[in-house]
Amino acid sequence: MSSIAAIAKNTGTSTGEPLSRIGEASARRLAVSIHDVAPGFEGEVDRLMALAGSITGEHRLAMLVVPDHWRGGAIQTGSPFARQLRCWSDTGVEMILHGWSHRDDASHEGWKNRLRAKHMTAGEGEFLGLSRMEAHARLTRGRALLEDIIGKPVTAFIAPAWLYGDGAREALGECGFSIAEDHMRVWNPMTGERLAQGPVISWASRSRTRIASSLLFATVAPALLARQPLVRIALHPGDATVPSLMRSIEKTLQHFAQHREVVRYADL
Template sequence: MSARRLLVSIHDVGPGFSDQVDRLADRLEGLLGGPRFAMLVVPDHWGVNPLEPNAAYRAKLREWADRGVEMFVHGWFHKDLSQHEGLANFKAKHMTAGEGEFLGLSHDEALRRMRDGKALVEDTIGREAAGFIAPAWLYGDGARAALSEVGFRLAEDHFRVWRPADDAVLAKGPVITWASRSSMRTASSLFFAGLARTGLQPLNTVRIAVHPGDTTKQSILRDIDRTVGAFARRRPVGRYADLDANAAN
């Protein structure tokens, strides 16, 4: 039988959200008993917050990595500048607010950004990146084709974690996350999290993701506390790397 585990991550990590990420990291350390979470690093968020020249923030990321925080590459710009049609257009409009960077990229452009991101993050933390997670968990055909060529150990979308080398699915089930950009989206995310605290307990692997914007609403922060606590009391906090040696669950 596959092990039960809780995986928690902080998205959109970079110098532009330094204060918000600090607040989330401190909160999660208290809830989880230490830095037992992953961070998703954006190399240059929206083209205005580059990681490469920021020596102080790079040192901070390396310190977190030295303490055991798993570091994923989270796109390059995060911003989506592509034109979409059909299903991709629906996803771009309704599943994110212009953040699905890898939804419309060609194979060659996705490959270039993945390789550049991997090189920068690994140079920053002094070790292999844990994997790649596309902004807004959205992948187009070009991104999916490029993933297996870069050498990332793991990838993740809304409903699964998989190994790009052979497409083996390592975990299944929806990510629990929150939306802060409108009152309606916040309400629906709080509603889903409430259902998930009971409904997702049977899953072996439960994933929770938090974002810098969550720090802007006390209702979300309180719900993060409730949700992380509800799962952490019933299962050990794990690492994404643990999945690579286990079957789909």
Template sequence: MTENTRQKRLLASIHDVGPASERAVVQLADLFQRRLGGPSFAMLVVPNHWGRHPLSEDRAFQRRLRGWAEAGIEMFVHGWYHKDEVRHRGAAQFKARHMTAGEGEFLGLDEATALSRMLDGKALIEDVIGRPTAGFIAPAWLYGEGARAALRQAGLPIVEDHWRVWAAGDGNVLARGPVVTWASRSAARTASSLAFAALARTALPLTRTVRIAAHPGDVTKPALLASIDATLRRFTATHTPSRYRDLGRFMAPQ
């Protein structure tokens, strides 16, 4: 492996982790570990998905989550409900309607509510896994002004959106570039996500940091799973599978 290859990092993550998605998450985790050569990826944990699947009440899944964390998988707080219950206007209304299916929970929250949910999620997940969480990633990567203000107080070190990764405390940008992800909720979105992943496999190898994010719904479509597999294989050839905390340790801000 060349020095240039060692300087490049692949950040992979599984979103929407919780009791309701356990079977799909296990399938994705097995794929990730096989392609990445170990547990060098992250899981984004939803404390109570849509208010129907509370992590706090599922002891068996808690044990599984703790085992993953002990094996070295990074754990992020991924909202609280993963459901957007705010009525939006203007640009936020466009984002809520076109960038997610009613799941941009932190797009319209005020600062106090956002901070409360962040802290509650952090406390619950850290109690379950027995160690600090890696940071916070909002559902659908959508943040309103209230959420951004809350992040500076929540003590959750690392944050990301569609285009960058940054340190929550001082706003220092650790990596830039689009995240490669897939969509399963409609044929059109599936087709466009497959096309983007194929383009990324050609266009992004020179990028220092590549991010790949899979969702439980991806396992429902063989074409998506095949694309995820191909994308992981492509980038492990040029990028070192890494954890988010490696950005601060080994890489200069980009």
């Protein structure tokens, strides 16, 4: 199913809301996040932050931090990048743990998982094939590093490529994370409670075809998602390297921020 068809399937009256209430703007919310925040993407993250922050206010954004992106070297406490993270956190940016390395180096059981790992994520679904113990170890280590850097508790985790295996789901609850999200919902891993539901808009920069389909989806998203109680917008470092994507992101953020309350994940 295409992403547009998948979104359409989950739009509007599937929420069970009476049509008369669907137009109430007060219930409409927007959550904006910058993914893959790591030292190797410092310039791209700066540009996304400048663009999104100018529309929503920096203090309403979330950053998804990867402690050791593709095992190229973990973020060092005390480094300029770590100090920048702490500075953003102090201004109110919500810091969310986003895997350990982001790279899927697990061997996958079952053809469905092998297919998802290979085709949906280009090897980026780190938490899809991990055992409970391995997921637990990476969550604990990643959280300790991020908490050390920002000097505050970290309570939210979002898996790379939004993919969670059974081991990851169990470990998240055990480790005491109270917020996680996948493509369609935000939930509390400790209680299993659903905190919010709504689609994610993201752009892809990997090929011209993907860029074109991202741009197309962004143009129909305002009408298609108008009735959704929550819309999430996820920005990736690669977006900052394609001018047409940055223009589309600006327009999309302006539209949704104008029509919705911009919220933090912690407020959901």
